[in-house]
Amino acid sequence: MINLYYDTLLENDIPVPNGVTNWEVTKGITRVPYSSDSNSIVEQYTFFFNALKALGCNFQLFSGKETAKNLFYPLEITHNALSNDIANYIPTKTFSRIKKGKMKLLLVMPKVSHDYRYLWRLRKSIDCLEGYGMPREQIYVVLGDLNKTYRTLLNTKNVYGIDWWQIYTQIILLSRYGMQDYRWVFNDRNSYPPGDEKIKKETFDLDNWNPKRLFHAFTGRAKLHNTCFVTDLKYHELDKFGKYSYNIEYADIQHNYKDFRITDKSKGELFIERKKELVKNVTSKSVIMDMSLEQIKKGNQYYMHKSFYEDSLVNIVSDSWMPMMDAHYYEEVNVLAPGKMVWMQIAKGHPFMVLGCLNTIGYITDQGYFSSNWLVDESYSRVSSTTKVSEMICKNLKVLSEYSEQEIKDKVEELKPFLKRNKEKFFSRPNKRKFIILFEEMQYER
Secondary structure, three states: OEEEEOOOEEOOOEEOOOOOOOEEEOOOOOOOEEEOOOOOOEOOOOHHHHHHHHOOOOEEEEOOOOOOOOEEEEEEEOHHHHHOOHHHHOOHHHHHHHHOOOOEEEEEEOOOOOOHHHHHHHHHHHHHHHHOOOOHHHEEEEEOOOOOOOHHHHOOOOEEEOOHHHHHHHHHHHHHOOOOOOHHHHOOHHHOOOOHHHHHHHOOOHHHOOOOEEEEEEOOOOOHHHHHHHHHHHHOOOHHHEEEOEOOOOOOOOOOOOOOOOOOHHHOHHHHHHHHHHHHHHHOOOOEOOOOHHHHHOHHHHHHOOHHHHOEEEEEEEOOOOOOOOOOOHHHHHOOOOOHHHHHHHHHOOOEEEEOOOOHHHHHHHOOOOOOOOOOOHHHHHOOOHHHHHHHHHHHHHHHHOOOHHHHHHHHHHHHHHHHHHHHHHHHOOOHHHHHHHHHHHOOOO
């Protein structure tokens, strides 16, 4: 049983987000309370709770003087919490109950999985709570990192991970395509049915899949791993075989070709000089893109369009985070948190490669999905070096670029039944088990 404590419960045991002072209730049959506080440190809705409820998890809610074994007080905190005093958002009586061991504070940040600099700020917030008299062992943290990489940094064993983006993507697509009415869970536009005409534009028909180009790369943001990969595409003259984007946010890029995460210096002077030229070329432009500004503004909705899947043989997903060996926190390279664009490929039934966490592909196969190893060499996913991963993905593209038109058609036909099975499994997967396992791991009373 999952036991959660909320300071305020509305009729029919509907929780108001902990940590808010003012709230309202959405109109309609779902009647979901949401925070109307400005500059709040917590999420506007109880996203975490809504997700476990939507997936059919057994839970029990408590309030007032009620108590139970393994009782958690969830605070779904945002990045604002890391520059504010979390203690100010916990009622005095609740804080006292947590201090006395009557329940545990549960800091929920499932969208966060990366970057020791960000997690170091969370460490400082936990230190402050301890300074106010809350024992450190009373504080539990849930991140999106399945490998619990930051236990050392946060100085506590009570750090846990959940596969948030697989859960999120399944729920929004089930709702978007009318399989379940889950609009209330995340209350974002991706969850709302877009209408018949838009659905037609999003429906990737595997049976009629006939790719016109080799790849499409989702490399829009000016991250270090994208700078590395886009310049590698150009170095190997592979950019002509597909589509990619870069710096869609018009960032002021300060990337240096000497950075070991952009240039493999062991490859000789000629390579280094060429990379220097390419890095200067791509980072000096305000934007390189394969889409209009209006399409960019649509964000993930745009990436649901069937053209991204019909037109390419393989997609390269650039995850929001690619852990790199950093001298300040070596363990960071072990982060495992596949992002929503990874799961979008599974949901669409499309082959892909990933610039992302170490062993992402291994995790996907452990989840029961077929990988694309019959199309590409996936050993790149077991390599921690950004430059080597980029080079290996380019090598895969080079091999594919040399296939004849008939060989491509044969590969496509071979792939289809496995991709269809992935899609079926994704939408039918009982992800509530992920919440059950999480709370079983967090049990502190037997």
